[in-house]
Structure formats: structure tokens, C-alpha cells
Amino acid sequence: MDQIDLAIKLGRKSSSSVSEWEKGKYTPKIGVLNDIAEIFGVSITDLMNKDLSSDDGIRDKVISMYDSLDANRQQAVYNFTKQQYNEQNNVIEFPAPTRTQVSVYGAVSAGTGEYLLDGTPELVDYDGAVPEHDFAVVVNGDSMEPTFEDKQIIFVKKTNEARNGQFVIADYDHQAFVKKFMRDEHGARLVSLNKKYPDMLIDEDHELSIFGVVVF
Missing domain, CATH: 1.10.260 (434 Repressor (Amino-terminal Domain))
Structure with missing residues (x-):
């Protein structure tokens, strides 16, 4: 110029x-x-x-x-x-947390059993790694804290059998729960981790069906 x-x-x-x-x-x-x-x-x-x-x-x-x-x-x-x-500039970028969507098939109670599983899945955002599973449910209640928190999504492998000490998704008297399955000299029962909730006995007076076991 x-x-x-x-x-x-x-x-x-x-x-x-x-x-x-x-x-x-x-x-x-x-x-x-x-x-x-x-x-x-x-x-x-x-x-x-x-x-x-x-x-x-x-x-x-x-x-x-x-x-x-x-x-x-x-x-x-x-x-x-x-x-x-x-x-x-020696800038280090960390990858953003992975977010995906999982199909949640209703809720399971960690409390009093007010929810039932239904057959209609709902797509829900989920942060973190998704393990191999057959279906997912959301926890309602605090009876399984600190392992499972209220509103936490948990993943389940389908089975109608469970080993002693496994966390199971079970239909107990026509209501769905997430509990710890225990069998010992005191008999079989579903156990809450929060001790303010009583054990749920498995005997001839109660109907029980196991949907699956929780995977981590």
C-alpha cells in the first residue's frame, strides 16, 4: 500500500x-x-x-x-x-465423561414395595460405563444404602436362581424389590442393608419369584 x-x-x-x-x-x-x-x-x-x-x-x-x-x-x-x-502451550485435555442412554424397565423398591416392574422401557441418560446386562431398573427408597442409593440405576442379568449373598431383583408377594438374598441356619430371606428395615422371610406364607441378579 x-x-x-x-x-x-x-x-x-x-x-x-x-x-x-x-x-x-x-x-x-x-x-x-x-x-x-x-x-x-x-x-x-x-x-x-x-x-x-x-x-x-x-x-x-x-x-x-x-x-x-x-x-x-x-x-x-x-x-x-x-x-x-x-x-x-502444553495443554492437556481430559475426555468428557461418557454419557449414554439406557432402557429402564420400571422401578424396584428398596423400601416398602410400593412399585412394581412394568413392561414399558423408558430411555434415561446415564453417566459412566454400562456393564453387560439384560435389563435395568431404578431404585426407589433407602433400604439398600449405602450400596444402592435412591434413584440409582442398576443393571440386572436375568435368572430365576440366586446364590447366597447375591443382590437380587425379586417379586415378593407381587411387589418388586432389590434385596440381598441370604440362606443360612435361620432360613432363606431377603435382607435390607439399612437395618431399620426388617428381613423378608421366604416361606410358604409368601410368594417369591426372582427376576435376576444385580451386575456391577
């Missing part, structure tokens, strides 16, 4: 001021410096502190080429630029 061209862009009638700036005789005032920075598309900080004579217009070329790319290629340019920036 000629001196007179710059002078005109700055609203001046002659190029004398521009010539004096280039010779180092005078320094433009801050407002003029800001105008010059805008004209040449650089930051005022770079204009005042950096040697821009080696800049062969790479920035403008990159921006021009970027604007001509389709959306997918623009995203690729951004990803590469971000990688270069992170490497230069």
Missing part, C-alpha cells in the same frame, strides 16, 4: 504524516494506531510490539481458504489448529 493510499484511508489529505511515521520522526497517536491496525487486520498489540515485516499474509490466506471450505473440512481445520495450539 502506498503512503498516499494509507493516508486517504486515515482521512488525511497528504501522505506527509505517514512518511514521518515511517522515518521514525513521529509516532501516531493511539487512536490513529488503532485505525491503522484495523486497516491492516492486525491487533494493535502486535502492531506496536512485533516485527510484522515477515508476515507474508499467511493469516489472511488461511482465513480466505477456511471460508471457502465446507462445514466438515472447516471442523477438521479447527481440530488440527486446536491440536497445534495445545501442543505448543
Whole structure:
């Protein structure tokens, strides 16, 4: 750009001021410096502190080429630029927590048995790793705390049998529960981890069906 061209862009009638700036005789005032920075598309900080004579217009070329790319290629340019920036500045990025959706088949009580399993799944957001399972349910109540908390999603493998000490999903007198299955000299029963809830005896006076065991 000629001196007179710059002078005109700055609203001046002659190029004398521009010539004096280039010779180092005078320094433009801050407002003029800001105008010059805008004209040449650089930051005022770079204009005042950096040697821009080696800049062969790479920035403008990159921006021009970027604007001509389709959306997918623009995203690729951004990803590469971000990688270069992170490497230069020793930035370490940690992956975001994985979030997925699981099909939850109703609720099981960890309390008084007020909920029943139904056959209609509901897609629910879930953070974390999902183990291999056959179905998932949500816990309602606090009888299995601290292992299972209220509103926690738990994953289940289908089976109608359980080993001593396993956590089971069971239908007890037509209501669904998550409990610990125990069998010892005192007989078979469903046990709550929260001791304020009594054991649920398994005998001829109660109907029991096991849906599955909890997987972790």
C-alpha cells in the first residue's frame, strides 16, 4: 500500500504524516494506531510490539481458504489448529465423561414395595460405563444404602436362581424389590442393608419369584 493510499484511508489529505511515521520522526497517536491496525487486520498489540515485516499474509490466506471450505473440512481445520495450539502451550485435555442412554424397565423398591416392574422401557441418560446386562431398573427408597442409593440405576442379568449373598431383583408377594438374598441356619430371606428395615422371610406364607441378579 502506498503512503498516499494509507493516508486517504486515515482521512488525511497528504501522505506527509505517514512518511514521518515511517522515518521514525513521529509516532501516531493511539487512536490513529488503532485505525491503522484495523486497516491492516492486525491487533494493535502486535502492531506496536512485533516485527510484522515477515508476515507474508499467511493469516489472511488461511482465513480466505477456511471460508471457502465446507462445514466438515472447516471442523477438521479447527481440530488440527486446536491440536497445534495445545501442543505448543502444553495443554492437556481430559475426555468428557461418557454419557449414554439406557432402557429402564420400571422401578424396584428398596423400601416398602410400593412399585412394581412394568413392561414399558423408558430411555434415561446415564453417566459412566454400562456393564453387560439384560435389563435395568431404578431404585426407589433407602433400604439398600449405602450400596444402592435412591434413584440409582442398576443393571440386572436375568435368572430365576440366586446364590447366597447375591443382590437380587425379586417379586415378593407381587411387589418388586432389590434385596440381598441370604440362606443360612435361620432360613432363606431377603435382607435390607439399612437395618431399620426388617428381613423378608421366604416361606410358604409368601410368594417369591426372582427376576435376576444385580451386575456391577
